[in-house]
Structures are given as structure tokens and as C-alpha cells.
Amino acid sequence: MCTSSDIINDSKKIVIKIGSNVLSDDNGNVNKVALKNIIEQVNELINQGKQIIIVSSGAGICGVGAINKWSRRGDINYKQALCSIGQVELMMAYKEYFAEFDIHVGQMLLTREDFGDHTRNLNIRNALFTLVDEGVVPIINENDCVSVEEIKIGDNDTLGALTASLWNADLLIILSDIDGVFDKNPKDHEDAKLITIVSDIDKLLNEIECCGKSSFGTGGIVTKIGAAKKVNEYGIPMLLLNGKKRDIIKNVAENLECGTVFFKV
Ligand code: GLU
Numbered sequence: 001m002c003t004s005s006d007i008i009n010d011s012k013k014i015v016i017k018i019g020s021n022v023l024s025d026d027n028g029n030v031n032k033v034a035l036k037n038i039i040e041q042v043n044e045l046i047n048q049g050k051q052i053i054i055v056s057s058g059a060g061i062c063g064v065g066a067i068n069k070w071s072r073r074g075d076i077n078y079k080q081a082l083c084s085i086g087q088v089e090l091m092m093a094y095k096e097y098f099a100e101f102d103i104h105v106g107q108m109l110l111t112r113e114d115f116g117d118h119t120r121n122l123n124i125r126n127a128l129f130t131l132v133d134e135g136v137v138p139i140i141n142e143n144d145c146v147s148v149e150e151i152k153i154g155d156n157d158t159l160g161a162l163t164a165s166l167w168n169a170d171l172l173i174i175l176s177d178i179d180g181v182f183d184k185n186p187k188d189h190e191d192a193k194l195i196t197i198v199s200d201i202d203k204l205l206n207e208i209e210c211c212g213k214s215s216f217g218t219g220g221i222v223t224k225i226g227a228a229k230k231v232n233e234y235g236i237p238m239l240l241l242n243g244k245k246r247d248i249i250k251n252v253a254e255n256l257e258c259g260t261v262f263f264k265v
Pocket of ligand 1: 019020056057058059060061083141142144154155156157
């Protein structure tokens with residue numbers, strides 16, 4: 001019996017964060033198969049009466065795929081240009097694949113400042129509630145073109161957590177390229193065990209070798225644990241799943257697989 005399954009089934013308002021590695025292939029193009037499969041699962045969740053907001057990474061990497069240059073440019077203006085180009089690729093893919101289920105999508109590009117300002121907060125909430133109430137799936141990303149290093153939210157795990165708290169979600173799901181949190185780095189240790197339930201994040205941080213140089217997988221476990229801490233403070237559980245696995249949300253809901261679920265008891 002897996003707690004994650006109950007948590008998905010009992011949640012009505014779910015924020016799903018999709019990482020760049022899940023969304024793009026090795027050449028930086030949108031991974032159509034993976035994205036279509038996630039959208040099929042979102043459609044099923046909506047048909048079960050759930051409300052979904054997506055927080056999507058991938059603008060930068062899809063910009064590289066689209067234009068096939070500048071991938072090594074470190075200058076911020078080129079990074080911003082890539083995000084600007086890739087965001088269009090990403091939204092075109094979302095629009096096309098959701099249209100197969102007659103679902104409209106709405107884009108929201110947000111910054112740290114937006115979350116720190118009371119009026120903007122209310123505006124975001126109103127827009128989100130309206131979109132969701134009308135059956136539209138909001139797709140959120142950071143507004144990378146106006147967010148320079150110093151003022152960036154920086155990673156979409158945190159953006160997912162901020163969105164989940166702002167919307168009063170019942171659950172934040174993070175789709176990454178790792179199966180969850182392990183007691184040891186699974187890349188180096190064959191006997192690494194998946195930790196399926198985390199109810200005390202501080203204790204977890206003392207027990208696993210996640211900080212310092214090693215993080216499990218490319219996504220970076222530290223920002224994911226940080227996101228879990230943020231939402232758990234508001235009583236919102238967070239589920240970390242491997243979005244590269246086909247039907248992962250469905251399979252966890254049906255108790256066929258487990259990721260790592262974080263919740264405060
Ligand atoms: N906003 C960035 C992008 O779309 C992603 C940030 C992240 O991966 O966390 O490329």
C-alpha cells in the first residue's frame with residue numbers, strides 16, 4: 001500500500017511541475033512522446049473532476065533545439081533570447097496536444113516580484129481561478145526574459161511551490177528524471193533504497209547524502225526538497241515522481257508505483 005496513491009486520489013487541486021529533462025529530448029527539441037503522455041494523464045485527471053495547473057520548464061533547452069546555436073553562450077542576453085524562442089516552441093506543443101482533448105491552455109509568465117507584491121498576487125490568483133474554473137489549463141513558467149540572475153526565482157521547483165501555495169493546491173507533483181529521493185546516490189550505489197515517505201524533512205537531510213557536491217540526478221534534489229519544505233508548511237503534500245516513466249501519475253494513483261511523497265504529519 002502506497003500513501004502516494006491515496007494522496008493523488010484525495011486531491012482535487014493539483015499543480016504539476018514538469019522539468020526540462022522530462023520535456024526535451026537530447027537535441028533540445030520537445031519530447032513529443034513524453035509530453036503527449038503527460039497530457040493524456042492530465043486529461044484523465046480532469047475527467048475525474050480534478051483541477052490542474054502546469055508549471056513547465058523547458059524554454060531554454062527548447063530554444064537551443066529550435067535555433068541550433070548559442071547553446072554555449074553564457075551571456076544573459078543570449079540565455080534570455082533562447083528562453084524567448086523556446087517558450088513559443090513549448091506553448092505550441094502544449095496547445096496542439098491539449099487540443100486533442102478539446103482543452104484550451106493559457107500561458108502565464110511570472111517573476112519573483114509578482115509573488116512578492118500583494119496586488120500582483122491577487123491578480124495572479126484571479127487569473128488562475130478564472131482559467132481553471134472555465135476548464136482552461138494554465139501553463140506557468142518564469143518570465144526568463146525579465147528575470148536576471150539577481151532577481152530570479154531561478155528554478156521551477158520553487159516556482160511550483162509558490163504557485164501551489166498561492167492557489168491553495170491540495171498537492172504539488174514534481175515530474176523529474178529521478179524516481180524520488182534515495183538513501184544513497186543510486187548512480188553510485190546499487191543498493192540505494194527509494195524513500196517513499198518523508199514526514200520530517202530536517203531528519204531526512206541528516207540521513208541522506210544529498211547536499212554538498214552530489215545531488216541525485218541532474219534536476220538537483222536540493223531545490224526539490226526546498227520546494228517540499230515550502231508547500232508542507234502550508235499543509236500541502238509534495239510528490240516527486242519520474243516523469244520520464246510512461247503513465248507515472250496514473251500508475252502511482254493505481255498503486256502500481258511509488259515516488260517519494262513529502263508531507264507533514
Ligand atoms: N524557466 C527555465 C526554462 O524554462 C527553467 C528553470 C528550471 O528548469 O527550473 O528554461
